[in-house]
Amino acid sequence: MKRRVEVAIVGGGVIGCAIAYYLTQLGLRDIAVFERSYLASGSTGRCGAGVRAQWGTEMNCRLAQSSIHDFETLADELDYPSIDFKQGGYLILAFGRAQLDQFGRNVALQNSLGIQSRLVTPDEARRIVPHLVAPDLLGATFCPTDGHCDPFKVTDAYAQAARRGGAEIHTATTVTGLRVCAGRITTVETDRGPVDCGLLVNAAGPHAAQIAAMAGCEIPYMTQRHQIMVTEPVAAMQDPMVISFSHGLYCQQTPRGSFIMGLGDPAEPVGFDMGHSWQFLADLASKIDYLMPALGSLRVVRQWSGLYEVTPDSQPLLGLAPEPANLWLAAGFSGHGFMLAPMVGRILAQLICGQAPEIDVSPLDLGRFARGELMREPSVV
């Protein structure tokens, strides 16, 4: 373990590993990633593994669209066997007039940015997903280039490529403190000894606030458990991810044949609980029984949960913190960090190296909350 690095990255999820890789691509080699458990052990490895460009704000649309473009060639770029990428689309269901109107505005915005989404009628939606019933369906939006990829493999691919580029990746290494001197972070204290750093990138997911607090920086978000489960694999029968914001539900068949389904529970208390409940399976199953009853015969093989860290506008925090002067944030992803990882990784690397970023993410700085310049994202599960 080097005792001094230029860039210290806290968090070995997809965001931390992607930033490390893109930094090596810009010629920086003096990098260390600190992960307290194994790679992708937190939010990345627990997520629903979906990737979509169908968002409701221009910022998220652009970040996600460019990221999907990266995912298309990522395995080749990173010289990795496969990231299990599947582009079967996302079908987002509309229930109620207000939701359909909002979706119409979303599609207009998405189309203006070159995203190939469209409004579809209930009949068309049922042609795209033949086992879709949802009696009260008013319509849906569909984008064929949205899809799925494997979060473990994407993280591993970034980590291996970063290592080849010279980065050190330390798993089973806990950051226990940060030393700040004259307004700058000088040292990362870990349970394997201190490491001096030129700058620090906080990519610690739901623990980012804890890490920032070690340097006296306050990050506003709330952490909340989201439960999820997977079924046994069956023959391919559902191309797109199906989402219903009204039911807080998402459901996708992976390339391996398993269905991944998850639910956001508005009554879930704020906290760090990562347990699981049978009530989740019962609630999910009854909603699936209404939306796609044919899936009721699938057998559940595993359930787990992960944490969302939800910012006041459900948008990430990117860029330099007001203080300390060398603290960079890539945090607050509000449940959609995995799908944005390629673009976030690129942009953070560009900013850290003093280059102009591909997309101007300055509106996503931490200061926006103090300025009252929130950019609320309407399309979150």
Added chain:
Amino acid sequence: MPDRVGTPDEIVICRCEEVTEADIHQAYAEGYRTVEDLKRLLRIGMGPCGGRTCMPLLLGMVARLAGVPVAQVAPAVSRPPLKPLELARYAALQEQQP
């Protein structure tokens, strides 16, 4: 009695995900040294049996490869349910709630 009945690429450790002894040796040699890492790379133990057959075998293999007692090898987290159950049967539970 011979202590093995096939070559490493014939011996299946995880039947659900069809992972062989040779797959595990190769992944270990590539640097996937913990049970959690091997599980996520190879999907060993992530099938319908929930790792009930393969996890003890994998723990033994990792212990031998690392040259440590099996008690020192951290197992993967066990996840519910104990037995695969159809979604529709969970839906029935919801309807029984007051």
